[in-house]
Amino acid sequence: MTTTDARARKRKPMGMSRRPGFLTYGILIALMLGGAYPLWWSFVVGSSPTSVLSQDWPPLLPGGQFWKNVAEVFDTIPFWQALLNSIIVSSVITFSVVTFSTLAGFAFAKLRFRSSNALMVFVVATMAIPTQLGIIPLFILMRQFGWTGTVGAIIIPTLVTAFGVFFMRQYLVDVIPDELIDAARVDGANTFSTFWHVAVPAARPAMAILALFTFMMAWTDFLWPMIVSPQNPTLQVALSQLQSARYVDFSVVLAGAVLATLPLLILFVVAGKQLISGIMAGAVKG
Amino acid sequence: MTRTLGPETPTSPPASRPDRGAGLTFKNKLSHLDVKYSPYLYVAPFFVLFAIVGLFPLVYTFVVSLNDWNLLSGPGQWVGFGNFVKEFHDELFWNSLFNTISIFLLSSVPQLIAATFIAVVLDQNLRARTFWRMSVLIPYVVTPVAVALIFSNMFSPDGGLVNHLLALIGVDPIAWKLDTLPSHLAIASMVNFRWTGYNALILLAAMQAVPRDLYESAELDGAGSVRRFFSITLPSIRPTMIFVILTATIGGLQIFTEPRLYDAASVTGGGAHRQFQTTVLYLWEMAFQRQNFGRAAAIAWILFLIIVMFGLVNFLISRRIASADSRVVSKRAKRKLQTPGTPTPSTVTASPDTADAGIAETDPAHTHTVTTDTR
Numbered sequence: 001m002t003t004t005d006a007r008a009r010k011r012k013p014m015g016m017s018r019r020p021g022f023l024t025y026g027i028l029i030a031l032m033l034g035g036a037y038p039l040w041w042s043f044v045v046g047s048s049p050t051s052v053l054s055q056d057w058p059p060l061l062p063g064g065q066f067w068k069n070v071a072e073v074f075d076t077i078p079f080w081q082a083l084l085n086s087i088i089v090s091s092v093i094t095f096s097v098v099t100f101s102t103l104a105g106f107a108f109a110k111l112r113f114r115s116s117n118a119l120m121v122f123v124v125a126t127m128a129i130p131t132q133l134g135i136i137p138l139f140i141l142m143r144q145f146g147w148t149g150t151v152g153a154i155i156i157p158t159l160v161t162a163f164g165v166f167f168m169r170q171y172l173v174d175v176i177p178d179e180l181i182d183a184a185r186v187d188g189a190n191t192f193s194t195f196w197h198v199a200v201p202a203a204r205p206a207m208a209i210l211a212l213f214t215f216m217m218a219w220t221d222f223l224w225p226m227i228v229s230p231q232n233p234t235l236q237v238a239l240s241q242l243q244s245a246r247y248v249d250f251s252v253v254l255a256g257a258v259l260a261t262l263p264l265l266i267l268f269v270v271a272g273k274q275l276i277s278g279i280m281a282g283a284v285k286g
Numbered sequence: 287m288t289r290t291l292g293p294e295t296p297t298s299p300p301a302s303r304p305d306r307g308a309g310l311t312f313k314n315k316l317s318h319l320d321v322k323y324s325p326y327l328y329v330a331p332f333f334v335l336f337a338i339v340g341l342f343p344l345v346y347t348f349v350v351s352l353n354d355w356n357l358l359s360g361p362g363q364w365v366g367f368g369n370f371v372k373e374f375h376d377e378l379f380w381n382s383l384f385n386t387i388s389i390f391l392l393s394s395v396p397q398l399i400a401a402t403f404i405a406v407v408l409d410q411n412l413r414a415r416t417f418w419r420m421s422v423l424i425p426y427v428v429t430p431v432a433v434a435l436i437f438s439n440m441f442s443p444d445g446g447l448v449n450h451l452l453a454l455i456g457v458d459p460i461a462w463k464l465d466t467l468p469s470h471l472a473i474a475s476m477v478n479f480r481w482t483g484y485n486a487l488i489l490l491a492a493m494q495a496v497p498r499d500l501y502e503s504a505e506l507d508g509a510g511s512v513r514r515f516f517s518i519t520l521p522s523i524r525p526t527m528i529f530v531i532l533t534a535t536i537g538g539l540q541i542f543t544e545p546r547l548y549d550a551a552s553v554t555g556g557g558a559h560r561q562f563q564t565t566v567l568y569l570w571e572m573a574f575q576r577q578n579f580g581r582a583a584a585i586a587w588i589l590f591l592i593i594v595m596f597g598l599v600n601f602l603i604s605r606r607i608a609s610a611d612s613r614v615v616s617k618r619a620k621r622k623l624q625t626p627g628t629p630t631p632s633t634v635t636a637s638p639d640t641a642d643a644g645i646a647e648t649d650p651a652h653t654h655t656v657t658t659d660t661r
């Protein structure tokens with residue numbers, strides 16, 4: 001926190017130096033509390049017996065039953081298996097999307113080849129295609145191969161994204177000077193070693209951001225995993241099954257919701273800054 | 287990859303002159319091949335995989351939609367566009383479309399306004415900027431399933447937090463799950479909860495690209511903060527605004543998780559009277575409850591076309607705005623250039639030195655304005 005303060009102070013002499021007043025901070029605090037409240041509320045209820053909901057006043061402080069409710073979550077759904085499935089699915093998808101997007105993005109940004117423009121237009125056009133609408137043939141295929149209920153079936157439809165290619169291309173176009181590619185060629189480097197020794201090191205920040213967003217997307221996906229693999233669920237699907245299994249027992253469901261939010265909350269604490277710069281960078285390009 | 291690498295490294299021992307010459311041309315040929323054709327190897331994995339998991343399903347969906355196709359018994363009779371016709375005559379389809387658009391409007395319009403407001407608040411010389419930016423993003427890390435569970439409990443008619451709070455201020459309980467509009471509001475609030483902060487950050491990035499001295503000179507001219515917002519901020523962030531609207535549209539028309547989990551008790555999905563059954567939810571019910579893949583595929587294609595149509599309309603509007611903008615700019619520039627005494631770039635290069643110098647001397651003030659403008 002102190003470092004950001006120092007940076008802000010350094011900026012002071014350049015325009016807009018006026019500090020905003022209490023009203024601004026009041027609004028920001030209200031927004032923060034509003035955004036955090038539903039999570040807090042589910043922790044409060046998730047750590048109490050369901051009976052707290054029939055009190056005259058909504059509860060404000062957590063009760064002492066969180067672990068008891070969590071134990072019931074573990075009894076109702078295969079939590080650890082689902083967690084493991086989610087980790088496998090999200091990691092494989094992230095690795096695949098980042099790898100193939102970097103390869104294709106590099107070629108589109110820095111290599112000259114016939115019909116590259118037409119192909120790039122195709123990529124941009126397909127970005128808007130909602131791939132989830134292909135669930136019916138994908139399901140027919142997966143069932144024919146006998147892959148329903150497997151982690152592989154969950155992974156396959158999202159192995160590549162057009163957005164990833166577009167994102168990496170936009171980044172690499174600016175970040176690698178054409179002279180560097182030419183110089184590498186003059187030095188006798190072939191295309192692959194140029195890619196490996198010039199493009200990949202330069203692309204690392206963008207790869208990290210793409211990885212972060214792809215991981216989030218894969219982790220939160222619900223429709224396809226629910227259709228193709230309800231018997232071997234990801235964490236999101238397992239959580240939804242918790243609700244249908246005991247939709248009256250609020251406190252257990254909410255304890256599960258808190259539990260399922262923890263991994264991304266940890267990711268947020270570790271990589272929140274990158275997440276913000278990723279969102280803001282994407283906006284400027286978009 | 288490594289095999290093509292091998293011959294290029296100068297390992298082959300040059301024994302005699304003609305040999306060396308042959309090696310060189312071979313090497314040249316290889317590197318020529320490398321330059322000309324290897325780019326395709328880099329883009330191929332993406333295109334091959336995309337063809338399999340993105341394009342093929344889309345085409346195959348169309349094939350399925352032209353047949354009687356049951357989930358269990360597989361393809362039946364060819365029915366042409368029969369499934370499409372059935373959907374257009376089915377009340378449930380129109381109901382789902384109405385619900386989708388209603389929820390979409392209830393979520394996107396307030397969300398855009400709120401996100402713009404939050405972005406304006408954040409676009410100040412704040413202390414601990416990163417901290418506040420992170421704080422508006424907290425809801426984004428709560429997964430849609432968790433958001434749906436939490437909100438469906440908060441809006442629960444018995445013991446839910448919202449009705450509880452309403453009772454405290456003397457409002458009668460609202461049937462959040464049974465009535466159409468309240469249920470749409472509740473589902474829209476889930477979407478708003480998760481995405482407002484995210485979109486605020488996108489708009490904030492656009493606002494920060496606006497040159498600060500624009501605001502300062504406007505302030506010197508006596509423009510208040512509201513005026514500054516409407517005449518400087520809003521026009522400057524318009525392209526980003528369109529981008530946000532476009533992504534919200536594509537996402538909003540495919541909403542599924544929130545309405546599906548809003549009422550787990552209903553088997554059909556979307557409430558007892560389908561009062562909040564969205565189109566993707568209807569598609570899902572048609573495919574996996576009613577087991578009619580043919581009609582479900584038809585729904586998927588209709589929805590796809592609707593999304594493409596929305597996207598195109600958005601694109602055309604944004605292009606019209608952009609071209610209108612550039613027309614204004616070029617008109618202004620032309621006016622500047624046409625003022626007598628100002629050298630246009632073409633005359634400067636074409637005219638002989640003496641005339642050129644003469645023009646430049648007559649009106650130095652105008653040349654100055656032109657250069658500042660281009661900068």
